[in-house]
Amino acid sequence: MPTMHASSSEVYTIDAQGLDTRHLNQAVRKSVNNGHREIELLNVTGQRYIAAGLQGDLQIDIHGTPGNDIGAFMDGPTIRVHGNAQDGCGNTMNSGEIVVHGDVGDITGLSARGGRIFVRGNAGYRTGVHMKEFQGSRPIIVIGGSAGDYLGEYMAGGVVLLLGLGLEGGVHQADFVGTGMHGGVIYLRGEVRGIGREVAILDTTEEDRRFIEGLLKDYTKHFNVGVKDVGEGSFKKLIPVSSRPYGTLYTY
């Protein structure tokens, strides 16, 4: 267990310039162990694994471009990325929030079991792959723009909300959406090029719409945009048709 010192209300600033991944993360962990609760990282240029495994009520503001696996295994903290994030954002995270004021790379929220990820812009391939949900904790990913192929692949739980803002022609590039999905839900605005055979597209219910509205409100707050900026048009929902996709695969 890290030693807990009296919590400090000041923002602790770390200049990441010239620090490699290991030293930057060491500096972050040290400041947390010293009781800092608000941390700001400046000049981040691709250093990986930032905030990996951090726990508790922390606020981390990242200026620049963090590298892969930001917030992996994280349990509690809030991270704001003032720029783009790369692959594996929120990998296997348990709880907390990651807000990205730009785009994210591939496998965002991979295997997450809780927490929320808000992306202002677009996401790469395989967003939300194998997310789960467990005992009331339910991971949520909100993507402002569009997402690549295999969105929600193998999803076993959780929510992905794809706003489709700025989408040209109303069709996302994403194909094979929900392949292998056996839990959770994807809300989509706009068409996708294709879906997995384990899923079906349905109309949203009143309850879905209320839930989406709540997330839209959070999106406007996080990115300081107006309600009208989150666009018009209705959402469809994509859900698995079986929680046992491979039930008849074997001979006993």
Next chain:
Amino acid sequence: MKSHLLPDYKVTIDRETCTVCRGCVIQCTFNVYSFNKEKNRIDIDANKCVDCQRCITFCPENSITVAPTPIQYKQNASWDRENIRNIVKQAEAGGILLTGMGCDKPDFTFFDRLLLNASQVTNPSIDPIREPMELRTYLGSKPSLVNLTSTGESWTDISLASPQLQVETPIIFSAMSFGSVNLNVQEALARTAVSSGTYFNVGEGGLNPRLNKYADHLVLQVASGRFGVHKKYLDAGAAIEIKIGQGAKPGIGGHLPGEKVTEEVSATRMIPKGTDAISPAPHHDIYSIEDLSQLISVIKEATDYSKPVIVKIAAVHNSAAIASGIVRAGADIIAIDGMRGSTGAAPQVIRDNVGIPIEMAIASVDSRLNQEGIRNRVSLIAGGGIRSSSDVVKAIALGADACYIATAALIAMGCTVCQKCYTGKCPWGITTMDPVISRRLNPDIAAKRVENLIRAWSLEIKEMLGGMGINSVESLRGNRHQLRGVGLTERELEILGIRMVGS
């Protein structure tokens, strides 16, 4: 559809001695026996028998015989019993054939063709009863240079020392997840790990709170399903193993069917009850050595470089090159699982046809890492088909630092290798989640039996080492001069890095 399957076994009860106590009716979890009230006798449905020997062991009158049935398919060396049976089963059900435990085919065992050396006259042998004999070893990355700095009066070691796993005997319990085996089994193994100074790998099913108190002797897995993986989990164990592959089913994923995802399994794996727990074939974030390096690094970051990271791979054709990449990716330990490695459930076609034997894999990996000058950066654990203390000694002489065992430990508890683990009905209470059948496995007795096995093997290892004139297991590692091969081709000998007997 009428089944065309012929029975595998003939079950007979000696009616002279049988007292109709009905013990067999209770013991057989495959419902072979039923009590016939009218005739006051036990009826037998031999079609269902899997030859697990449970009824025989527990029949108080020794009245039961189970033997291969004399009923044969027409003799044909090509269309043998197994091939015909498999086709009939598939014609009737249309799915992938499942099996349990490891590959049972002959021909893939090289250990039996290796012979150990012993000292005669020169370099006298050592008597382990009277003289010190070290089985302890340390697993982890060793520095290439020892870097000392002087403070004037003393020297301090400033080499970047990596965390090490200290094992008192080179035998570690390989991954057996909660879900594949029940908690009684896991607890027995964890306890033995503590009392024998070794480790138990809890597999990819998460860490049940009942095992928390043994955490210092547990290896925790991060597999493609990421079940139960969270910060506290990573903090808990003595080492973390990234599971890439498994000897019994290289290259394929697995899944725990929804009906086995009970309340407790769901809580430990951290997934909803009743849904299939799918472990995809690849990790979604690993498509290259560089990606693997990232997962190793992020785990080290999340645990502040406090514990070694193991990468487990199945032994396959390119293991040596892959292992070289894994060392460079930053793993501290590589576990290699040979094709005879066991499993709770695997497609039979994969189990029996994919991968390579551990003897070849460990020898070629050890040679390759030595050639590249990076053998010190990693420890090697060999697993998959280790059946005896001599297999352990031979694996170490071929280049391993230690061995993983699993089936041997289960046999010590009661398993008779009936290969029906995937049915969830294990009559010995091992690979079943059924709360009533699980009670057949008493963790105290099971722990004692496994502890005895480890003690016995450790004593035997000391005897073999002493005979070779070696007083520490670390001096045996990769010491292939102590091995000779019999009945092997030139090329096989070359890959194993050993000479022919008599030369």
